[in-house]
Amino acid sequence: MKIALMGCGTVGRGVFETVRELSAVLGARCGRDCVEIKYILDKRTFGEPALDALTVRDVGIIAGDPEIEVVVEAMGGTHPAFEFCMACLQNGKSVVTSNKQLVAEKAETLFETAKKHNVQFRFGASVCGGIPVLRTMFYSMAGNEITGFAGILNGTTNFILTKMIREQASFDGALKQAQAHGYAEADPSDDIEGRDTCRKTAILASIAFGTHTDPDGIHTEGITGITAADAAYIDGAGSRIKLLGIGEKQPDGRIYTIVAPAVVPAGRILADVEGVFNAVSLYGTKVGEIMLYGPGAGKDATASAVVADVLDCARTPGFDPVYSWETKQDGRLMPYQEKSLRLYVRGNAGDKAAALSDIREAFEDVTVLTRDNAPQNELAFITGKAPEKTLSLLLTQIRSFVPAVKIRCPEL
Amino acid sequence: MKIALMGCGTVGRGVFETVRELSAVLGARCGRDCVEIKYILDKRTFGEPALDALTVRDVGIIAGDPEIEVVVEAMGGTHPAFEFCMACLQNGKSVVTSNKQLVAEKAETLFETAKKHNVQFRFGASVCGGIPVLRTMFYSMAGNEITGFAGILNGTTNFILTKMIREQASFDGALKQAQAHGYAEADPSDDIEGRDTCRKTAILASIAFGTHTDPDGIHTEGITGITAADAAYIDGAGSRIKLLGIGEKQPDGRIYTIVAPAVVPAGRILADVEGVFNAVSLYGTKVGEIMLYGPGAGKDATASAVVADVLDCARTPGFDPVYSWETKQDGRLMPYQEKSLRLYVRGNAGDKAAALSDIREAFEDVTVLTRDNAPQNELAFITGKAPEKTLSLLLTQIRSFVPAVKIRCPEL
Incomplete structure (x- = not known):
């Protein structure tokens, strides 16, 4: 099977390496001889023959090539990722993305287009990297009504809070450590102000409750106001501070969503999630609580999730309405x-x-x-x-x- | 869609109730009007009209009815569950089971038969009830080589060990508490001697390493020799005793599997899994460690997993070679x-x-x-x-x- 890759930054390179290493194994896992990357869409020249030989500058080459079955979008941002994904879907190619911003902002149009052209639009890597949160919500919990979720969805902030709790570090000191480890960007505001967690929370809420949740409608607070003093008081009370994305169906049917630091009692397994790891608790009417834990980001972990979605698209290429949500805005949000x-x-x-x-x-x-x-x-x-x-x-x-x-x- | 249920004990009743409550929702999740149970195969008379009206005594009625697409096996044990499942597969019906003994002992023949008749044989509920372990290994980790797993696969023994660690209970005292809570059978030997964990470990090893692992080939020790003194020493060393099922690919390609009590350092998230909960850490070459946590047993949690598999069978009724393993015995086991x-x-x-x-x-x-x-x-x-x-x-x-x-x- 031939696929194409749009964007060859960190995630794209992880996908490239995984597909190259496991080409035949991946083929066997979707009933083909092998999986191969035919094109890489990127503006850059890499100075590496293996990459440069595949690089194209025009999405039309990918969208117009009937040999390409699945396209991986790993460019990030909304534009031109959205337009490029649309071009691929409209030309009958399934699209797999790791781009949470694209999904949080544009899923409605992408679902409609995928449905119209009977192809898949998959985004398992867009929330919590290598942790199978979306597959679990869409498929494993299909025999439940999902009543809520609570997740540590951002590794950078969890690393910072862990340092503040375990080492009584100041917020600034912990942030500097995160940057020194490469866990935080030079401009960490998307992480520490909660916006990254908010986009992921919007996706989880859309899946859990079945209708589109706009990230702008979710009250969002970051962790910049938390001090080592707060960490110490809360630790002393047998609890831990975690930045959580929460979604919860109320008894009256309304939806409560929020992104904010929260006090998590030490007996809860979410309290034990430390460092850059992510974790999500999912609540279903039948199964009760399931908790999924693992690496929320990183080249290889994200590539693992992208490749799993690529194989799904190969095995079942038609649009799957279960892997989507209603495109109308949710009117049931509770203040x-x-x-x-x-x-x-x-x-x-x-x-x-x-x-x-x-x-x-x-x-x-x-x-x-x-x-x-x-x-x-x-x-x-x-x-x-x-x-x-x-x-x-x-x-x-x-x-x-x-x-x-x-x-x-x-x-x- | 019409399905049939073989065995209406605890799990079967959970499936019956879930399908009845969510009939239309489940239909929508597999592209049908609804999901309905047409037959219940059971020797008993229940004295409940809703059940008795559907009860049949002869598997031939189910296997011979062209309306039935999927059959749920919730009888337990190997015989006649095996023969009944075979009859259904041979008549072109997909089979979903929660029966770990059946899978651990008979998966090879069941896979071959499902493949021959191009139907599905699914068993997501057979390991860890409501936790999506199998789906994660088969599908979410398809972009990895799975290098190992370690799991708390039996809630009864984890409850007993938790009581010994937290309350310095004796083994006998903790077992009595488990029985009083309904977590342990009157004859708890399958749990406390590790045989239940062994069957689940055999299934996980077969999936992880791709070839059949016989439960009889796994060295198995239970927890009956553990005392409160051991719990106290190990707690004092900052660790916890857990009964683990372990599978691990060695650098030389051989497979190490064992079921035995183990010392788990407190920093590991498996150490924080308490009471009747189950948890499995999965290790992949790309994703690193993923940990899944939740209810490992219970009527509704197990029904949740069964129903998810039923919907998969409805959406993609053909045999999926990814959801199986090679039927030859693994010759790579390491002493x-x-x-x-x-x-x-x-x-x-x-x-x-x-x-x-x-x-x-x-x-x-x-x-x-x-x-x-x-x-x-x-x-x-x-x-x-x-x-x-x-x-x-x-x-x-x-x-x-x-x-x-x-x-x-x-x-x-």
Whole structure:
């Protein structure tokens, strides 16, 4: 089988190497002699004969070649990746992508086009790299209604938080370590501001609840406001801070989605996911909780997921409506402030005894937290459970206390 | 789509309920109006009209009905489940089973028959219930060579070991608790002697390494020899005892498989799997480690996996050679005693100082362990790394020490 590769950066090169190494094995796994890359679409010249011999500059060569069955898009970004994928689908080629931005923003049009031309559009590598999250949601959980998910979807931020928890590193210090290891970009804002997690959360919510979820509609907070002090208080309470992407169907049918740091109790297996690893808990009406863990990024892990999708396209080339969602916007989103939960709050009090008394009066069921070497005026506690907007309002009404950081304690 | 159910015990009833509840949804997920159970093959009368109206006594009725596309086998045991599945395959019906014993013993013949009649034989529920282990190995890891796996494949034994670690329960006390919770059978020997884990390990090894692995060829040890003292020593060393099923391709191409209690370092996510949950780590040349976690048994979780397979059979009814293995016996098994590893050893010494001196002389790199309230003559330690047979021989040569328990420390 002949395939083409659009974009030969990190992921593209991983796909190129995997296909070259395992050509015959991959062929056997989809009922062919072998799998071969016929074209690489890239603007660059690589100075490597194996790559340069295959490189073309015009997507029309790929889209117009009847020998090409599957096209891998590994360019990143929305444009021109979207237009190139469309050209391939319209010419009867299945498309496999690792590009979460493309999927989060353009899946609707891509599904329609794939359906019209009866080819596949697959994106298993777009969320959590090598972890089989999408295949599990689409196929393994098909005998369930999916009621929710919670995931550590970004390795960079999980590495930073792990350093803050385990080594009492500052946020800036932990970020520098992440950059030194090559885990964080020079401009890490997409990761640390939560936008990367938000795009993945939008894809997971679209699959879980069956209708398109726009990333712009998901309330998103990053981890830049978290301090080593918060990590210490929460660790002392037997919990861990994790940046989670959450989606949850409410009893009234509405959908709650949010991307934000969260307090995860140590007994939950998500709390034990450390370093650059990703993990997703999926909840189904029949199976209960399934948790999937592994490398969320990286050249070879992402290539592994891309190649698995390529083989699926070869085995079953026709459009599979199960591997898609309804292209209408989900109108059932619930304002995140309506969600009932507990809040971790850290702040300062002029008179601690008075503040504590006010706090205990304002919130039911307060847990006061401690840490070593806390400044005299610092106070940290976990509120009772109530809608977030109620808790936020109550916090503003306590005159003796100035909150600095709030972190949600979702019920996982 | 019409399906039939053979055996309406716990799993069968879960399938019946799921199909009844989600009939239209499941239909939509495989391109049909609905999914319906037309027959239940069972010797019993249930006294429930919904079941009794569908019950038949003769497999020929199912095998001979051209309306039936997929048959679910949930009878358990090898006979007559094997003969009944064969009758269905031979009449052009895909078969889905949750029966690990049937798969471990008879997969070769069932694959051949499914291939000959171009139908599917699926068994995703046979290992770890609701956790998508098989789908991940067959499909998600298709862009890898699978180099190994290590799994907590039996919830009953994991519950018992968790109670021994967390509550210093005795083995007998923990087993009684498992029975009181309904997690252990009145005769728990299949679980605690490791035979259940062995059958699942045989299936995983067959998939991972591509050729049939006979469960009788896997060295199997249960957990009946483990004491609360061992749990305490190993906990004190920052590790946990888990009953693991392991398969590992060696650098020389031979296959190492074993079922036995193992020392798992606390930093490994498998160490954090507690209670009746199951988890499997899978290792691939490209993806590295993936870990899947969830309910390994139970009516609804197992039904979830069965129904997912039924929908696969409906979408792609033809035989899929990827979802099988070579039916020849694997000749590459390595004698387990040749594996190089460390051993945890606990035993008794008349003269502890003399014994320790002898032990340090016999083994390189010895770590001596401690626990509270240890008897005067008790000694526990972890050896340096060497082939198991070398370590075992050295142990017999230390006259001043009588070993009572040995537990392997595999490198995961």
